[in-house]
Amino acid sequence: MKIGVYVCECGSNIASTVDVDKIVEEAKDLPNVAVSRVYKYMCSDPGQELIKNDIDEYNLDKIVVAACSPRMHEATFRSVLEDKGLNPYVLEIVNIREHVSWVNSDKDKGTEKSMALLTGAVYRSALMKPLERKKVGVIHTALVIGGGIAGIQAALDIASMGYKTTLVEKTSSIGGKMSQLDKTFPTLDCSQCILSPKMVEVNRHPNIKLLSLSEVVAVDGYVGNFKVKIKRNPRYVIEDKCTLCGDCLPVCPVIAHDEYNQGFSPRKAIYISYPQAIPASFIIDPDDCLGINPLICTKCKEVCGPEAIDFDMQPEIIEKEFGAIVVATGYAPYPIENIGEYGYGTIHDVISGLDYERIVSASGPTEGKILRPSDGKIPETVVFIHCAGSRDPSKHLPYCSKICCMYSTKHALQYKHVVHNGTAINFYIDIRTAGKDYEEFYQRAAEEDKVIYIRGKVSEVLEDGDQILIKGVDTLSGETVELHADMVVLATGITPSEGTKEMASLMNLAVDINGFIREAHPKLKPVDTAIAGIFIAGTATGPKDIPDTVSQASGAASKACGILSQDELEIEATVAIVDDSLCLEVVACVLKRAHIALLRCK
Amino acid sequence: MSYGYIKIGSEEKAFIAKVEEISGQNVYSCYQCGKCSAGCAFSYKMDKTVNQFIHLIQLGQKERTLDANTHWICASCFTCTVRCPREIDVAALMEAVREISLRENPEKVRIADLPKESLEKLPNIALVSNFRKKTG
Numbered sequence: 001m002k003i004g005v006y007v008c009e010c011g012s013n014i015a016s017t018v019d020v021d022k023i024v025e026e027a028k029d030l031p032n033v034a035v036s037r038v039y040k041y042m043c044s045d046p047g048q049e050l051i052k053n054d055i056d057e058y059n060l061d062k063i064v065v066a067a068c069s070p071r072m073h074e075a076t077f078r079s080v081l082e083d084k085g086l087n088p089y090v091l092e093i094v095n096i097r098e099h100v101s102w103v104n105s106d107k108d109k110g111t112e113k114s115m116a117l118l119t120g121a122v123y124r125s126a127l128m129k130p131l132e133r134k135k136v137g138v139i140h141t142a143l144v145i146g147g148g149i150a151g152i153q154a155a156l157d158i159a160s161m162g163y164k165t166t167l168v169e170k171t172s173s174i175g176g177k178m179s180q181l182d183k184t185f186p187t188l189d190c191s192q193c194i195l196s197p198k199m200v201e202v203n204r205h206p207n208i209k210l211l212s213l214s215e216v217v218a219v220d221g222y223v224g225n226f227k228v229k230i231k232r233n234p235r236y237v238i239e240d241k242c243t244l245c246g247d248c249l250p251v252c253p254v255i256a257h258d259e260y261n262q263g264f265s266p267r268k269a270i271y272i273s274y275p276q277a278i279p280a281s282f283i284i285d286p287d288d289c290l291g292i293n294p295l296i297c298t299k300c301k302e303v304c305g306p307e308a309i310d311f312d313m314q315p316e317i318i319e320k321e322f323g324a325i326v327v328a329t330g331y332a333p334y335p336i337e338n339i340g341e342y343g344y345g346t347i348h349d350v351i352s353g354l355d356y357e358r359i360v361s362a363s364g365p366t367e368g369k370i371l372r373p374s375d376g377k378i379p380e381t382v383v384f385i386h387c388a389g390s391r392d393p394s395k396h397l398p399y400c401s402k403i404c405c406m407y408s409t410k411h412a413l414q415y416k417h418v419v420h421n422g423t424a425i426n427f428y429i430d431i432r433t434a435g436k437d438y439e440e441f442y443q444r445a446a447e448e449d450k451v452i453y454i455r456g457k458v459s460e461v462l463e464d465g466d467q468i469l470i471k472g473v474d475t476l477s478g479e480t481v482e483l484h485a486d487m488v489v490l491a492t493g494i495t496p497s498e499g500t501k502e503m504a505s506l507m508n509l510a511v512d513i514n515g516f517i518r519e520a521h522p523k524l525k526p527v528d529t530a531i532a533g534i535f536i537a538g539t540a541t542g543p544k545d546i547p548d549t550v551s552q553a554s555g556a557a558s559k560a561c562g563i564l565s566q567d568e569l570e571i572e573a574t575v576a577i578v579d580d581s582l583c584l585e586v587v588a589c590v591l592k593r594a595h596i597a598l599l600r601c602k
Numbered sequence: 603m604s605y606g607y608i609k610i611g612s613e614e615k616a617f618i619a620k621v622e623e624i625s626g627q628n629v630y631s632c633y634q635c636g637k638c639s640a641g642c643a644f645s646y647k648m649d650k651t652v653n654q655f656i657h658l659i660q661l662g663q664k665e666r667t668l669d670a671n672t673h674w675i676c677a678s679c680f681t682c683t684v685r686c687p688r689e690i691d692v693a694a695l696m697e698a699v700r701e702i703s704l705r706e707n708p709e710k711v712r713i714a715d716l717p718k719e720s721l722e723k724l725p726n727i728a729l730v731s732n733f734r735k736k737t738g
Contacts, residue, residue: 381610423610431633443688446630452610452660455634471605476634477654483608 002034003125004060005118006051008042008067010097017101019111023066026115030122034058043073048080055084062086062125066094066118087130089573094121131573138224140564143168143322145216145503148176149546150328150538150553152198157557158326159207163564166209166320167202168216168230170499173277174199176330180260180354182361182368184546185410186441192363196276203278211318212279219325219507223533224569226322234313236284236292237270241308244272244280248300248309256288258365262355264373265365270300270309274363284309324533324560327509327517328553329499331539333492334389334397342388342490343461348374349468350461350488352388353407360414370418372487375466379422379486382415383470384408385458386428389493397493399514402543404491405432409445411489416449425452425483427472435545454481461488494543507534516542527556535559614662617702621659624698631688632656638682638692648672652682652692659695668706673699677727704734 005027009015020038027036035058039047042065054060063086065077070093078088096114104110140163144155147169155167167174178184179199181191202208211232218229254269269288272281290297291311301309333354337345344350349372351359362368372379386408390401405428412424431453433439445451456473463469467484474481496504496515504511509529510518517540520528527535535556538549563569576589622629632653639651650658650670658667673696682692711732713721721729 425608425610443631443633446633447628450630452630453633454608454661474606474657476657477650480605481608482605 001032001062001126002058002060003030003032003062003064003122004051004054004058005030005033005036005122006042006047006063006065006067007036007038007096007118008047008065009038009040010042010068010101011040014067014097014101017104017107017110018096018114019107022111023115023118027118027122030119032062032126033122034060042067043076048076051077051080052084055081055086060086062090062092062128064092064094064118064121064125066096066114066121068097069093069095069099089131090125090128092121092125092128094118133570133573135568136222136224136571137568138563138566139226139321139323141165141320141322142324142326142560142564143216143226143228143320144326144328146176146328146330146499146538146540147171147174147202147210147212148328148330148538149178149195149198150330150540150549151176151326152195152202153550153553154326154328154537154557154560155208156198156201156205157554158560158564159205161557161561161565162207163561164207164209166211166230166322168214169210169212170215171273172212172235172283173273173279174202174210174212175274175277177354178546179274179276180262180361181357182364183410183414185406186435186437188410192274192276199276199278203280210279213283214318216503216506217317221321222571223531224323224563224566226325226533228320228322228325230318230320232316232318234286234315235281236286236289236309236311236313237282238308238310239279239281241306242281243306243308244282245305247303247305248282251299251303253297253299254288254290256285261358261365262352264355264358282308284311324535324563325507326535326537326553326556326560327500327503327507327529327540328537328556329503329540330497331494331500331543332497334401334495336388336490336492338396339388339490341460342385342458342488343463343468344490347461347463347468347488348372349379349486350490352490353404353411353492356411356489360411360418368418370415377486378419380419381423381425381483381485382412382487382489383458383468383483383485384412384424384426384489384491385461386426386491387457387493388490390491391429397495397514399543400432401491401493402432403545404493405430406435406438406441406545408489408491409433409442409451412451413445413449416445416451423452424449425454425485427454427456427458427470429455429457435547456481494539496540500540503540507531509534509536512542514542516540527552527559533563608661608663610662614664617664617667618659618662620702621695621698624701625691625694627690627695627698629656629659629690629695631690632660633688635687637685637687641681641685642676643679643681644675644677647675652676655699656690656692656695659699667699668703672696673703674731700734 007020007024024036024038035054074093077091082088094117100110100114142158142165144151144167155165159165178195184191213233215231217231220227248270252268252270255266257263258265258267260273270282270284286292358364389396415424433442454474456475458472460471471482504517512518517536519526537553537556636653639645639653642652650672655672676696678693680693
């Protein structure tokens with residue numbers, strides 16, 4: 001047997017803390033090593049050629065490369081072996097960059113550790129056997145989880161490329177948070193106007209099957225062959241029969257808070273969350289309705305002409321197979337009642353960003369008039385407090401929620417457009433306008449609409465008669481300031497939604513310290529997850545604005561189609577096998593989704 | 603530290619409008635980068651730096667603006683105006699505040715009453731300023 005050893009300097013990345021020449025020399029004395037070489041960039045074309053020439057010249061059987069993480073270049077070197085007719089799996093990678101040079105500054109110790117790792121690898125290499133890749137079929141359908149703008153875009157893109165797509169949405173309508181927004185920065189497009197055409201398209205696209213009020217409850221299988229269980233909750237109104245005539249509304253005796261309007265307006269127990277909702281059908285809220293178990297009231301059923309109401313609908317479990325999955329489960333606003341000093345939940349006129357969106361919206365509870373919740377008066381001074389929850393690692397969210405600078409600026413500008421003589425004051429830490437035309441939008445708000453910006457955090461928001469007293473600081477003048485406002489809008493931060501957390505746990509997707517789903521690589525694989533065939537889009541991976549969300553959704557769709565478009569997939573040959581005599585069946589491996597072979601074993 | 607009270611009512615708005623009218627500048631164009639203060643040769647003599655001074659105008663703090671010595675220290679060298687990334691003629695803002703101050707509170711200085719030693723020491727620009735005060 002002849003083993004070739006190749007040590008990479010990686011420029012100075014490895015060479016600065018590992019004596020590469022020394023380990024190359026020492027490696028020559030290891031058993032079976034026929035040749036040992038160092039090169040500045042082993043991954044480069046000349047580096048690969050070096051290995052190829054040696055395979056010919058020395059008749060090498062196996063290769064050991066000491067370089068960076070196998071996640072970077074294992075595939076590169078495997079193809080080198082394949083090109084020369086060797087089995088690609090008789091390659092051993094020793095990670096002396098991430099595991100040695102990057103985490104160590106002592107050259108002697110780094111050299112010693114590298115040599116130890118390399119020695120182990122050479123011995124292991126001698127035991128390696130060729131492996132064959134298996135091929136599996138692909139089911140040519142996709143599952144998109146989450147019907148917000150990310151899920152809508154991903155579903156539309158996959159469907160338009162000709163693949164059957166199932167879009168699963170937990171609530172009664174697709175549209176997500178974007179459907180609640182009034183206008184979008186920086187163009188001030190009406191959110192609903194740009195969203196609803198896409199929603200309608202989802203509804204009528206022949207390749208899209210929309211499952212509203214549905215949740216994914218189990219995911220099994222592997223890339224190209226996922227087996228998914230979806231629980232469909234009852235709507236109690238037959239979607240195809242409901243004509244949206246609204247005859248049921250006046251007769252329903254129950255009044256509940258309208259979630260779409262953030263609880264600022266009432267709705268009935270039978271309702272449609274907003275006129276453009278898709279599926280275009282009423283829904284009965286079983287928690288509010290008096291007709292569902294026990295049956296006390298049937299008023300809506302009595303007046304329903306098309307006989308669309310069915311109090312006896314039951315949840316159903318749908319089992320389907322998919323080739324690829326896109327997770328687009330979105331965000332939830334940070335619970336700003338946690339910031340006690342800002343008074344949300346105790347002071348009536350302190351509202352959240354999303355509350356404000358509904359108040360300023362023409363389809364909202366005040367029909368677009370900016371009226372404060374306590375007494376319905378037009379506020380003369382509105383204070384917008386940025387970073388409500390965000391950038392506060394000690395008590396709240398450690399990260400920047402990315403969209404708040406822009407939406408608070410938009411809120412202030414919208415206020416000034418409606419209340420021309422009003423005063424809009426933003427308290428901010430930094431203004432972050434990193435997006436196309438965002439800086440211009442911010443400058444326009446200040447310059448044309450006279451929105452005032454004060455740099456500094458507000459320390460306390462207090463009720464003072466029918467006004468609100470704000471105590472803050474102006475860090476540019478270095479002075480503490482206080483002022484009275486009639487309404488305060490908190491720029492609520494973004495957190496992973498319940499659905500995001502549930503799906504991450506259900507599918508064993510890695511999450512970051514904040515609970516957002518982790519990308520396979522933050523820069524180069526932003527829509528992949530660590531699990532092949534499962535992709536992510538939108539705010540499930542972290543705070544994101546609409547343009548980024550939509551681009552990511554299209555990216556995820558394109559990656560999904562990369563799988564769906566194949567008739568069969570090659571499955572990695574390095575699979576775990578189970579030694580039945582040792583297995584205690586704790587199923588930790590299955591829970592960790594270690595590999596398909598284990599799942600099959602069980 | 604006591605809290606400075608911020609109120610942006612009609613008086614404050616009238617002051618902002620007056621500064622903008624005289625100077626022809628939009629004070630809200632300023633995003634407080636501080637380049638004006640950074641480049642001003644006399645920042646160290648000012649009790650409010652140039653950007654702090656503009657910030658006071660943005661908040662309509664007339665009394666505190668006029669109380670500052672910033673606009674009197676300003677020699678109108680235009681370094682700030684030339685360098686401002688938002689194309690604000692900062693020197694014109696200074697001039698506007700000087701105008702407002704002079705119109706409201708003319709402080710007549712009789713050059714002839716100044717002692718000879720002072721006249722010899724005073725820089726020309728100070729004397730020119732004093733002549734302007736006479737026209738206030």
